Amino acid sequence: MELRLLLVDDDPSTLKLFSLILAKGGYSVRTAESGGDALQALSAEGKFDLLILDLCMPKPDGFEVLKQVKELYPGLRTLVISGYLSGALLPASECLGATATLNKTSAPELLLAQVNQLLLG
Secondary structure: OOOEEEEEOOOHHHHHHHHHHHHHOOOEEEEEOOHHHHHHHHHHHOOOOEEEEEOOOOOOOHHHHHHHHHHHOOOOEEEEEEOHHHHOOHHHHHHOOOOEEEEOOOHHHHHHHHHHHHHHO
């Protein structure tokens, strides 16, 4: 069974790069360009195995999406990514319930390994 990922980022080039990396790793990737699109996809499309969420986006930002996801989908694992201020906001997302975090500047090299660890152990 193919594992389904929801990748959320407001930067189209990041979405494209990360989608390619994850698809080559054998994952089914659905993308969303905003927090609102992500919440709509979660509601409409059913179960995802992992949410990969950028923090710094237009409203609702990643923090708000993370709060809602933890309330509405408490079992959904979340990998929060950010490059803002060299990832300085990532610890705050852990306080809100993120399963794991990844600095966006190192993400292309570490993304697949981190996803594999979260989903496959």
